[in-house]
Amino acid sequence: MSKKKEATTCYHCGDLCDPIEIFSDEKSFCCNGCKTVYEIFSENDLTCYYDLQSAPGTTPSEISGKYDFLENQDIVKKLLEFDDGKHQIITFYIPTIHCSSCIWVLENLNKLQASVTTSQVNFPKKTVRITFKSDDLSLKQLVLLMSSIGYEPYISLEDYTSGKKSIDRQLIYKLGVAGFAFGNIMFLSFPEYFEVSEFWLDRYKLVFRWIMLLFSIPVVFYSGWDYFVSAYKGLRSKILNIDVPIALGISVLFLRSVAEVVFDLGSGFFDSLTGLIFFLLIGKYFQQRTYSFLSFERDYKSYFPIAVTRIDTYKKEESVQVYEIMKGDRLLIRNDELIPVDGILISGNALIDYSFVTGEAAAVQKISGDKLYAGGKQLSGVIEIEALRSVEQSYLTQLWGNEAFKENKVQAFNSLIDSISKRFTIIVLAIAFFSTAFWLYSDSTKALNVFTAVLIIACPCAIALATPFTLGNMLRILGQQNFYLKNANVIERIAKITTIVFDKTGTITTNKKSVINYEGEFLSEQEETLLFNLVRASNHPLSRQLYDTLSVKEIIKFDTFEEVIGKGIEASYKGISIKVGSAKYVNYKGEQNTLQTSVYLQIDEKYKGCFNFQNTYREGLNEVFEGLKSNSKIAILSGDNEGERVRLTSLLPKETTLLFQQNPQQKLDFVKDLQQKGERVMMIGDGLNDAGALAQSDVGIVVSENINVFSPACDGILDATHFSSLPSYLNVSKKSLKIIKWSFVFSFIYNITGLYFAVTGNLLPVIAAILMPLSSISIVVFTTIATGYEGKMLRKN
Amino acid sequence: MSIIYLLLAISIVIAIGFFIVFIISVKKGQYDDVYTPSIRMLFDDELVKETKQTNTTKTEKLN
Known part of the structure; x- marks a missing residue:
């Protein structure tokens, strides 16, 4: 922790050049790996890499033997995207892609290896697609080349089983069709808006109308088809979802417009119809665009x-x-x-x-x-x-x-919009029938007109837009705060949480730092120097941690040094021997706390003391619990032993459930148990051991030290540095729901205004054409401003 | 005034032409990654400066 060493940073990767510093070309490097990468680049005229961004590189890792499996042709075949015997194409996922220099060097791979024809980086997804000549370069050689410059591809079992991935571009096509038709129809209906009774326009009116009709057909039957499908599915399972009134609105709009054109009664509502579908699809698109570089579906x-x-x-x-x-x-x-x-x-x-x-x-x-x-x-x-x-x-x-793992959380959740749309649909239908009945009685020629007008104007376009825009915006705001959610629906589910279950190790404790306290005899300056040098020479995780906490001493060279793998390390210097390791290794027979991780020290065959490793809890843990306990119950599950129980209890609110030595299945069962008691559970975990509980919970959140490293299937990934903001994230989710409710109120006002025209039988196409986009746009503006304000408040905290 | 039929036909043909171009560009993957090209564009100059090699065109040949 106390790194006071004044060290230069590596020219390649920007890490501290500590404890060793290597020079080449008057530049300093932290390790041989970085130096080699630099040399490869400078030999091949690629030093521009360092001009684009300072210290852009990553240290290459040791990989000998790791990729031997790429000699197995069956495996290679599964990984390749394309292979015609001469050229092969493969897409690699490279977690280390992080800056513009990475893009530059990866797209210039052909300067390092002429057999690479093209390479194209997709930065948001951190992938590179490489075409290469398979006669001159094997896949294994390619992977080794990339690893040697610090861009080691991540190849896992998933790549083997998933097969070819196809990208779903349906929504963009649908949006394109709707936008195209909407624009053209607006042009064609311009004369109608101004009701110009000019001779020529009157004469060609019919042509214009028929063209509009033709344009609207693909919009209804292609772009808007999903709404019919969804409404049908909803009705079949006896749910009045929001798509039911939308589908109803679309079909009535279309049928009435067609009837008006065919029987030459009026101009129809083609502009409103296509505009409606276009706006709805924009909302969908907006909500769908999330984080392509994260995956929430991993197993x-x-x-x-x-x-x-x-x-x-x-x-x-x-x-x-x-x-x-x-x-x-x-x-x-x-x-x-x-x-x-x-x-x-x-x-x-x-x-x-x-x-x-x-x-x-x-x-x-x-x-x-x-x-x-x-x-x-x-x-x-x-x-x-x-x-x-x-x-x-x-x-x-x-x-x-x-x-x-098979359950679909989105379907199981009864969202706010579903419950509102149910009542909404019933009310709209009631108004439609009552007003029709009234007109049938007073002026039966207008009855059909009124009936369709009510259904048209009541189409809940604005309601349907409020949710995607509010939640989509919130999703992005939270993303900027390093809280990445899988989809917009998760925000709604977060707002309804009643119990929060935490995993211990890695979730509320950090992996990186641990507190080490020393128990034993006082160490002299010389003894401390010996200890410092001994742990410096070892790569064992505990040695590294211990090394990081010791104060810097002079560097000495041992006469003998030995590392007994799994037991400890020993060395001697000018006749003094030093041993660090397990209790058995240093022959310590005294009292031991088996629940704690300890390292024992012996100097000159004499037991000196031991270092106890303790978990460090994340900063702000207390505030997190304080912030959460008012709204929800808290529980902690740990796979660890009970060594930390006393410390943990002192940190937690009183009613917290604390369970130790839980295996993955027990964690899952615990969550399930809570759910059966009617709780809505949020599980916060970090590793595969929590995977079951994360999947079972209503919302599973993974806390991650490095979001590019894999995390198990979940609904959201929280960057560990923002752990303390968790309560405010939950709070803002609740506020988003409030914003949606307010938008509903506004859109109801529009609907009521429109209904007035509809019920009285005066709905002119131009009123519909103004009212519908106006309500949609004002809802979009309102939600954007409101969520933007919430985002600003969040950043301030 | 029957010229209006011709004008309408032309305008619609042009509009549909653009629409087809849009569909083709989506199919080619232009909308799959809307971020990287914005950075890649900045590198083209440096490539010319650094080497004599012709700039590799990074269009995808296969879909």
């Missing part, structure tokens, strides 16, 4: 590798697709690789990080013969395991068989 497949190394009976290594792993197969798991199936450890030093599965922060040591579960990440060296189950039957992956 274990996006975490799992495509292939692993299998060792056959003749000790030969081969890459196999993970679905082909069978019980009894021997697998080789390299450093930093994920274990894809449940298995038994055969040989090697296993230090497994189960944070994905259980949320337990500290890695666990396993010995030969121990059972290993799928989803664990190997942290120290190579191990060999024997598979016990196939991928789908493994402990972790079975979770996805739960029906919570």
Whole structure:
């Protein structure tokens, strides 16, 4: 934590050049990786990369052997988008794309490798689409090339199973058709608006009207078709959704207009009709545009590798697709690789990080013969395991068989607009029938006219627009505040939450920092120097954390140094020996707190003390709980042991439920249980171990230290730096609903004004043509201003 | 005054022509990524300055 070192920053990636600094070309680099990338770029005339943005690069990671599976042609075939034997096209997802320099260098790949024909970056999606000559360059070589310059593609099991992705452009086409027809019809109906009774215009009126009729046909039957489908589906399941009055309005508008043109009674309402559909589609489009660089639908497949190394009976290594792993197969798991199936450890030093599965922060040591579960990440060296189950039957992956993952939260939720539209439709129909009945009695020639006019004017265009525009805007405002929601519907669901369930590790605690306190004898200056140098030399996660908290000392060179993987490190300097590691490793026999992660220190064969690692809670945690407890109940579930119970209880409001050692299934069941008691549950978690609970909850939010790193399927992703703003985000969601309700009030006023004309039998096309767009536009303006104001208040806080 | 039929026909043909161009541009993926081209545009100059190679046209050939 206390990095007071005055260090230069790396020319390539901008990180601190610490503890080592490497020079090349009078520029400093933090590691050899960065230096190599710089050299590749400068050799190939690509140094412009550094002019566009300062320190744009990312450090390349070690990848030897990782991509051997790309030699397997079956896997390659699945990944390629196009292959004609000579040219191949592939789209890579590259999480490290982050600035304009990235775009520039990736689109100039052909300068590094002539066999790359074209490469095109999609920045919002962080993908690059590469066409290359397959005779000269294999996919594996391409991936290695990209990794060497710090743009390692992320290839996961998901890419293998999902197959070809097609982009849905339906809405843009529909919007185009509606806009095109709307514009032309407006032109053609201009003479009618001014009621110019000029001879020539009168003569050609009919031609104009017929052309308008022709233009409106694709709008109704193509652009507006979804509303009919949705209304029909709603009626069949006996729900009067908002699309019922819309579909009714559209069909009545169309039929009456056609009748007027065919029987030469009037000009029809083609302008209002096409305008209505155009505006509705704009609302839809506005709501649909969300964050293409985030995915809210991930399951274990996006975490799992495509292939692993299998060792056959003749000790030969081969890459196999993970679905082909069978019980009894021997697998080789390299450093930093994920274990894809449940298995038994055969040989090697296993230090497994189960944070994905259980949320337990500290890695666990396993010995030969121990059972290993799928989803664990190997942290120290190579191990060999024997598979016990196939991928789908493994402990972790079975979770996805739960029906919570099949449920559609949007459909299950009864939104505000649904409940309003139900009453609305009934009232409109009642008015239509009553006024028709009245006119039938007093002037029957006008009855049909009035009936259709009521249905036309009451078409809830403004109501239908209020929700997408308010929520769509709010979605963007929250996005600017680093709270990314899956879709607009989530905001409505957030506003109705009654219970909030938190995961502990990684959610309310940070992964990055931990507080370490020292218990034991006082350390002299010399001893501290030894300790500093010892942990500096080790790459173990605990050593790195300890190193970060120690104050900087002089750098010395040890006479001997040894790292016993999984146990500890020891070294000697001028006859003084120092040992840091587990209690067993330093022969400490005293009292131990098994619930805590500790590292023990021994100098000159004498036990000195131990360092206890404690979780750090996120900043502002107290305020978050304070802010939330007034409106909702709070519960905390943890996969960890009870070591932190006392500390946690002191932080939490009194009625909080606290549960420890919860496995993923138990978390899911806990949420389900609450829901059965009538609570609306928001689950806030961070990893795959919460995936079940996130899917089961009404709203599942993932807290993420780095939003580009994968998070499990959820309804929203919250950037960890904004964790303390959570209560105000919930608050603003509630306010959005209020804005929608106000918009409803306004649109009712318009509807009533229009109804006056309709019921009295005086609805002229020009009034409809003014009133309908006016109401729509004023609602759009109102919601934009209101949400903008809320956004401003949010930023101030 | 029957010229109005011709004028109408022409105007509609032109409008439909533009509409077809729009459909083609959507099909080619112009609307899939509306952000990157705005940055890419700024690089074209630098490419010419840096190298003698012709500017690679980044149109998608296959859909």
